[in-house]
Amino acid sequence: MRKIILLGYMGCGKSTIANRLSKITNLPFVDLDKSIEERTNLTINEIFKQRGEIYFRKLEREVLIELLAAPESLIIGLGGGTPCYANNHELLRGENILSVYLKASVDTLFERLVANKSKRPIIAAKTDEELKEFIAIHLFERSYYYSQAQYKVIIDGKSKDETTQDIIALLT
Numbered sequence: 001m002r003k004i005i006l007l008g009y010m011g012c013g014k015s016t017i018a019n020r021l022s023k024i025t026n027l028p029f030v031d032l033d034k035s036i037e038e039r040t041n042l043t044i045n046e047i048f049k050q051r052g053e054i055y056f057r058k059l060e061r062e063v064l065i066e067l068l069a070a071p072e073s074l075i076i077g078l079g080g081g082t083p084c085y086a087n088n089h090e091l092l093r094g095e096n097i098l099s100v101y102l103k104a105s106v107d108t109l110f111e112r113l114v115a116n117k118s119k120r121p122i123i124a125a126k127t128d129e130e131l132k133e134f135i136a137i138h139l140f141e142r143s144y145y146y147s148q149a150q151y152k153v154i155i156d157g158k159s160k161d162e163t164t165q166d167i168i169a170l171l172t
């Protein structure tokens, strides 16, 4: 069955937009980060602190593979780093997988993340000044992987509804 995958940097709106798509399409939405938290009974922050990032990345790949193999159609919101590790981007090339990169500028991401760092272990310890430069470099490094998505939707300056409709247009 079909899998609709949303990917992109932290704060680009994967969870928010996937929830809206789910309501419109009646397809269930599965958030990869949430699935990992449910499976481990730990928050993403706790996993990073107690088990380390490598453990998290292994689990992330395992859960992604399981979700892609699920018998039902799903909307899957990836973690911000998911396509950028362990050749996970290659898993997204399968048949019946439609992948969408929610592309946001550094300024948009900074605005959204600056007030909301604490739940995101990769940026939690950065000062506001460090954060903007970090996002710029990190986004540049990750862009190669994000750009492997089948479709790209630019989200800057768009409302949640507009972004959702842009993706609905790709599904028909």
Ligand SMILES: Nc1ncnc2c1ncn2[C@@H]1O[C@H](COP(=O)(O)OP(=O)(O)OP(=O)(O)O)[C@@H](O)[C@H]1O
Pocket: 008, 009, 010, 011, 012, 013, 014, 015, 016, 017, 033, 077, 079, 080, 112, 120, 155, 158, 159, 160, 161, 163
């Ligand atoms: N189109 C939009 N316009 C304005 N704000 C938005 C839009 N989409 C999402 N947001 C806001 O941006 C923030 C981040 O969104 P969200 O948590 O959905 O991102 P995410 O990609 O799932 O992040 P993460 O990778 O950390 O899980 C939220 O506060 C959300 O309300």
Ligand SMILES: O=C(O)C1=C[C@@H](O)[C@@H](O)[C@H](O)C1
Pocket: 009, 010, 033, 044, 078, 079, 080, 081, 082, 119, 120, 121, 122
């Ligand atoms: O960008 C990342 O590497 C991450 C993003 C989040 O969605 C989580 O998957 C985790 O905090 C790592």
Ligand SMILES: [Mg+2]
Pocket: 014, 015, 016, 031, 033, 077
């Ligand atoms: Mg999310």
